[in-house]
Amino acid sequence: MYEIRFFEEAAGKLYRRGLLKGGVHACIGQEAVEVGISAQLQTDDFITSTHRGHGHHLAKGADPRRLMAELLGKETGYCKGRGGSMHVAAFEVGSLGAFPIVGAGVPSAVGAGFSIRHQGTDKVVVTYFGDGALGQGTVYEAMNLASIWKLPVIFACENNHFAVSSPVEDMIALKDAPAFAASLGFCGVRVNGQDILEVYRAAGEAVERARSGNGPTLLFLDTYRFEGHYFGEPEGYRNREEVQQARNEIDPIPLFRGRLLESGALTPEIAQEIEQAARSAVAEALAFAESSPEPDPEEYGKYVYA
């Protein structure tokens, strides 16, 4: 969680220095969702991600150096600078890519689920999407298909309460995720996405269900993004007090750290070490990315066709 947090903060600094172009969407505040789920996955399990995907990738084991290099549009990035923050993928750790067209990665996850069954393995696929994606018909089409084919797909809906500026209550009629999933013939769970242990437990049950051939699960994870929709967003749709209150009360990192310290599972020294290791990894990623070469402009046509 620290690594994701520091990575996003570093990206924010790059943005403010004018070094990051294009839309960059930070997941600060949502780390427990990504880490809690990924802790239940193997490297060769699949995920599909979204425009807010750095955390999905890092939690799945992506190399922060190659991810940061991709953000900076460098040849050493995961996508050799062709994708960028919003269109990154890391196939070496099972990421089938970020699909920044809202909801568009969900059908691909179902297809990966088909392949898993076709090949007879017990892998699973997690498809992340936001509350805003519940406005996309394709997401419901994909849930329908995964259910009738009983595929090992985990639908991870990150409800961060805003589709850009629009509150989820105004945009999305779906109120009862478990009942909704049940009506489609599979299990749905509403999860406090700020509590990493609750996420971890729910994800574990979903992964077990998928691996054992018992079909998909909808994880409806209530979370909150502390940054705007993208770095630099004016955020006229919510007030500063609301965000500050969230940072004070439901930041998943101090919540978990506090619990671990309280229970004695973690000493302050080890906690400090973990935090420092994450800072170093991100600093190293930044140095790597900043010193990496840009793609050769003459290679603009490379990779159009496989």
Added chain:
Amino acid sequence: MSMPDSQNPRKISYMLAIREALQEEMRRDPTVVLFGEDVARHGGGFGISKTMWEEFGDRQVRNTPISENCIAGMALGAAMTGCRPVVEFMFMDFAALAIDQICNEAAKISYMYGGQASAPLVYRCPQGGLSMKSAGAHHSQSLEAWFTHIPGLKVVFPSTPYDAKGLLKAAIRDPNPVVFIEHKALYSLEGPVPEGEYVIPIGKADVKMAGSRATVVASGYMVKLALQAGEVLAKEGLDVEVIDPRSLKPLDEECIFGSVRKTHRAVLVQEACRTGGVAAEWGMRIEEECFDWLDAPVERVAGQDVPIPYARSLESRVWPTLDGIVQAVKKVCNFK
């Protein structure tokens, strides 16, 4: 002219040639899977996959719900993880629902992800009119130009049973997403097709009729019309060369340019409505590369810029005609 082996005169229909390509590829490679609405027991909207579910079962022939965008994307996910899916859209018009997954996702996977992944999949699209008369506005369109516009896609459009089988096998083996267009009016067309293995490379045009007075470029059902026009014109002493690009993207420019530089005249035929069609692209490329050889302005024969109407009297007015091609050839040949 690429023609099948004359020692093997077996003739089958365009529809059976497509089925045979699918069957051969599925037997050769168990990762090839067919997805589509009613493709299993029912055999698909036009009967292409009849008997295939019985042979290959759910493992390789899967009925899908009516969810075109999801199916197109699901196939992409399967393609990225080890399968080689073939998606059948019941009508090409319905592929409009899947434009996001085909054009924004599948087409860009290789590039956007810097070569980490490829999307070996085929979108089979039955298009065009002239067969099911009065199928109307949502069941008769010719939409190839939507897809030739998108980098990362390949687009092929066979006009004979021989080409259909060889090109579909090439499309299935290609590591890129291929939009494979089938013309509904050609399904019953019979022609020589060898049994067993052969592949027609994507990106290779075919000279369907050799001639010297004008080059006629046409694809799909328009090849049939162009060949009929060629016969009419031959009786009047005008021998035309009919070129079928077969692959609309990538386009075999060498073949087209070579012919135009020989005949000095070009007539471009497309069934699709006129504006923004493939003929406009062919014409511009000829203008860019063959201008000095041209003895007449390039002529275009195309559908009218209207939705396809229902009434027979209207419908027959909006498609290109045999006479339209004949007149266009005469016009370029008589140009002074």
